[in-house]
Amino acid sequence: MSAVFSRGGMLALRGPIAILVLAIAAGGAVIGAAHWFAAKEKRESADSGRRLQEARSRVEGARRERDNLMQSAEVFRTLMDRGLLQGERRLDLVELVNSLRARHQLAALDYDIAPQRSLQLAGGRGFGSIDVLASRVKLRARALHEGDVLGFIDDLTTTPQGFYPVDRCTMRRIEAPADTIQPRVEGECTLEWITLKEKRRG
Amino acid sequence: MRHFLYLTNTRLVSLVAQGKRIVARREFAVSGAGAAAFEAYLANLRDTRTYLFVDLAEEDFRLDTIPHVGAGDRQAILGRKLTQIFRNTPYRHALLQGREAEGRRDDRVFYTAITNPELLRPWLEMLERLGVPLEGIYSAAVFSGVLLQELDLAFAHTLLVTFTPGEAMRQSYLRDREIKFSRLTPIDLEEGQSLGTMIAEETTRTWQYLDSLRNFGTDDRLEVCILLHASDRRVIEPELRDFAQLQYRLLDMEEVALKLGLKPAPLDSTCEEVMVHLFLLTKPDNHFASAEMRRFAVLRRARNALTQAAGAIVAASIAWAAWTLAPALKLSEADVRVAQQVSGLDREYDEIMKSLPSFGVGGSTMRDAVAFYNGSIRGFPTLTSFLVPVSGALRDHPTVRLTQLAWMATDDPKDTPRLARSQSREAPPVRTIAGKAAEPPPPAGPAAAADPPNPVFAGGRYQVAVVEGAMRVPANDFRGAMTEVEKLAADIAALPGYRADVMEGPLDVSPTTQLQGRLNEKAPATMETRFLLRIMREKEPST
Numbered sequence: 175m176s177a178v179f180s181r182g183g184m185l186a187l188r189g190p191i192a193i194l195v196l197a198i199a200a201g202g203a204v205i206g207a208a209h210w211f212a213a214k215e216k217r218e219s220a221d222s223g224r225r226l227q228e229a230r231s232r233v234e235g236a237r238r239e240r241d242n243l244m245q246s247a248e249v250f251r252t253l254m255d256r257g258l259l260q261g262e263r264r265l266d267l268v269e270l271v272n273s274l275r276a277r278h279q280l281a282a283l284d285y286d287i288a289p290q291r292s293l294q295l296a297g298g299r300g301f302g303s304i305d306v307l308a309s310r311v312k313l314r315a316r317a318l319h320e321g322d323v324l325g326f327i328d329d330l331t332t333t334p335q336g337f338y339p340v341d342r343c344t345m346r347r348i349e350a351p352a353d354t355i356q357p358r359v360e361g362e363c364t365l366e367w368i369t370l371k372e373k374r375r376g
Numbered sequence: 377m378r379h380f381l382y383l384t385n386t387r388l389v390s391l392v393a394q395g396k397r398i399v400a401r402r403e404f405a406v407s408g409a410g411a412a413a414f415e416a417y418l419a420n421l422r423d424t425r426t427y428l429f430v431d432l433a434e435e436d437f438r439l440d441t442i443p444h445v446g447a448g449d450r451q452a453i454l455g456r457k458l459t460q461i462f463r464n465t466p467y468r469h470a471l472l473q474g475r476e477a478e479g480r481r482d483d484r485v486f487y488t489a490i491t492n493p494e495l496l497r498p499w500l501e502m503l504e505r506l507g508v509p510l511e512g513i514y515s516a517a518v519f520s521g522v523l524l525q526e527l528d529l530a531f532a533h534t535l536l537v538t539f540t541p542g543e544a545m546r547q548s549y550l551r552d553r554e555i556k557f558s559r560l561t562p563i564d565l566e567e568g569q570s571l572g573t574m575i576a577e578e579t580t581r582t583w584q585y586l587d588s589l590r591n592f593g594t595d596d597r598l599e600v601c602i603l604l605h606a607s608d609r610r611v612i613e614p615e616l617r618d619f620a621q622l623q624y625r626l627l628d629m630e631e632v633a634l635k636l637g638l639k640p641a642p643l644d645s646t647c648e649e650v651m652v653h654l655f656l657l658t659k660p661d662n663h664f665a666s667a668e669m670r671r672f673a674v675l676r677r678a679r680n681a682l683t684q685a686a687g688a689i690v691a692a693s694i695a696w697a698a699w700t701l702a703p704a705l706k707l708s709e710a711d712v713r714v715a716q717q718v719s720g721l722d723r724e725y726d727e728i729m730k731s732l733p734s735f736g737v738g739g740s741t742m743r744d745a746v747a748f749y750n751g752s753i754r755g756f757p758t759l760t761s762f763l764v765p766v767s768g769a770l771r772d773h774p775t776v777r778l779t780q781l782a783w784m785a786t787d788d789p790k791d792t793p794r795l796a797r798s799q800s801r802e803a804p805p806v807r808t809i810a811g812k813a814a815e816p817p818p819p820a821g822p823a824a825a826a827d828p829p830n831p832v833f834a835g836g837r838y839q840v841a842v843v844e845g846a847m848r849v850p851a852n853d854f855r856g857a858m859t860e861v862e863k864l865a866a867d868i869a870a871l872p873g874y875r876a877d878v879m880e881g882p883l884d885v886s887p888t889t890q891l892q893g894r895l896n897e898k899a900p901a902t903m904e905t906r907f908l909l910r911i912m913r914e915k916e917p918s919t
Contacts, residue, residue: 219711
């Protein structure tokens with residue numbers, strides 16, 4: 175072995191030694207590259223699994239939304255037609271009340287429309303995409319017959335434009351001589367004039 | 377591939393072995409142009425492992441015993457002995473042959489040396505010049521004993537006779553398979569002498585020599601084993617005469633070759649191919665070559681080892697990488713499939729989103745608007761829908777007349793709207809004096825308060841109304857009036873979803889209140905009583 179570890183031996187073996195060193199380096203590089211590639215593939219596989227899961231969830235959500243929206247579409251069309259998202263048009267309400275008063279022959283009609291506000295919903299319920307706004311309206315009417323007051327209220331709540339849910343009413347008879355044409359019924363109701371506003375529209 | 381050189385005093389035979397088979401043979405003269413031809417030939421085999429057999433007349437043998445000591449001391453003793461005995465040659469070797477049976481049980485040693493190093497010098501210089509990897513120099517005489525072992529020839533005294541290239545005959549004496557003596561005799565036949573006669577004479581002479589050295593007892597017999605080709609056997613065999621102390625055994629070359637597995641069998645009686653084949657079978661230790669002479673072989677082995685190690689490292693690395701990458705490649709294939717699935721899902725998502733109904737607003741806006749409508753407005757009650765069933769119940773009570781009502785939509789069933797009682801113009805003669813205890817319970821719940829500025833918008837699960845009614849009955853028929861009111865409440869409560877309670881009857885007869893009666897002479901025939909009902913309607917839960 176002294177022949178190998180002598181100066182001459184090392185000189186004679188410098189080629190194979192260099193090859194061995196290169197082989198070790200190449201082997202290390204190959205193994206390192208393989209591990210790097212395997213780790214990369216493992217990461218990408220995990221990522222792709224997550225992407226697949228996300229894509230499935232996205233599609234599932236889209237399907238659900240499609241189904242929901244399909245069911246909601248007709249309802250929403252009706253809401254749009256009734257101007258739920260169009261904001262308050264107070265002149266329209268004034269004209270509506272006037273026309274209903276004439277139709278139901280109310281002897282007297284007083285009304286107050288409060289400033290518009292954000293409507294508090296029961297249970298603190300809220301919506302992410304819309305603001306619910308309302309104006310509180312108080313009506314006081316006098317009529318010859320209670321049916322006129324009830325018809326006025328009923329027509330107002332079922333009008334094809336706007337939403338006016340009446341939440342309070344009182345009605346009472348007014349004493350009047352039998353042979354006179356005077357109001358005999360007085361009604362006082364309170365309702366919310368509800369409109370919606372899309373939040374993204376600012 | 378291995379290269380064997382068989383050197384005699386007149387010839388140099390080159391044998392190339394591939395595996396355990398001799399594939400090439402060349403013979404060169406040791407003098408004149410033979411050396412130059414050999415060098416040219418050797419140049420083509422300069423990288424082949426080379427083994428040199430020497431079968432020379434100038435090989436000397438000595439027997440000796442040395443004290444049995446440790447390995448290091450033994451090497452020192454043997455080295456010193458060899459130097460003393462063969463001081464003029466570097467080609468010397470000591471062979472340990474066991475220990476004496478008696479006395480100090482010394483180690484028995486067999487020394488051998490090429491006494492004329494000049495015979496080897498030109499050939500070794502040639503090998504050195506070409507850098508040939510010389511693995512060793514071997515004594516053919518010492519090595520020849522292996523033949524008897526391989527042929528299972530076990531005699532107490534054996535004289536192995538072999539023929540070498542270049543017309544010489546070697547006689548090696550082995551006692552119990554241990555070589556003790558060897559001599560090489562040129563085959564130089566005299567006038568009228570045949571090869572058989574010469575062999576007989578030479579072997580007899582050797583027996584006499586060995587006998588003179590007291591190698592034999594009185595009953596011992598020397599078995600002379602002669603390795604012969606069939607072509608020489610006819611000439612030799614008739615001349616050989618056995619006698620009591622000597623017996624000839626002819627070893628047929630073809631049979632020997634067959635037994636040893638040497639193919640093809642040698643074509644003559646020379647033994648070099650048999651020796652090389654035996655070498656391939658047994659691989660003996662080097663006899664004469666120094667470390668300096670063998671350095672090219674050592675370097676060659678080191679070079680090969682390094683190269684093989686490099687190859688092994690690369691191969692192992694590739695194998696390891698393949699082992700590591702195999703699952704990764706499977707993952708990669710799976711990734712491709714997953715990517716295709718994701719792509720398909722993305723397409724489906726896009727198609728779904730394109731197919732969604734749109735009214736110029738986002739889907740969430742649409743969803744929230746519809747959810748608000750369904751949850752808060754859609755089933756919101758109306759006063760008319762509340763009163764119509766109550767009116768139906770009132771038809772069965774024609775004496776009852778409603779005077780006023782207060783109604784509200786709420787989510788709290790305890791809410792009760794506020795209602796101010798009216799006074800009758802025809803009050804009954806008996807009445808309850810209003811006091812704290814006689815007052816009807818005040819309206820309950822937050823909705824009963826004055827209309828707040830920003831009330832919570834109720835869902836309208838409950839409709840609660842306080843109804844004031846008047847009833848004309850015969851004077852002092854309070855019992856009938858109370859019965860009628862309770863019946864009216866029962867009829868209303870019988871309506872689906874309705875509940876009715878009498879808040880205040882025509883006459884409060886509870887013992888905790890003050891009751892006052894004013895009966896006059898001119899009492900009217902009838903009286904008008906008033907009462908309060910609390911009516912509640914619960915919305916049917918939506919399915």
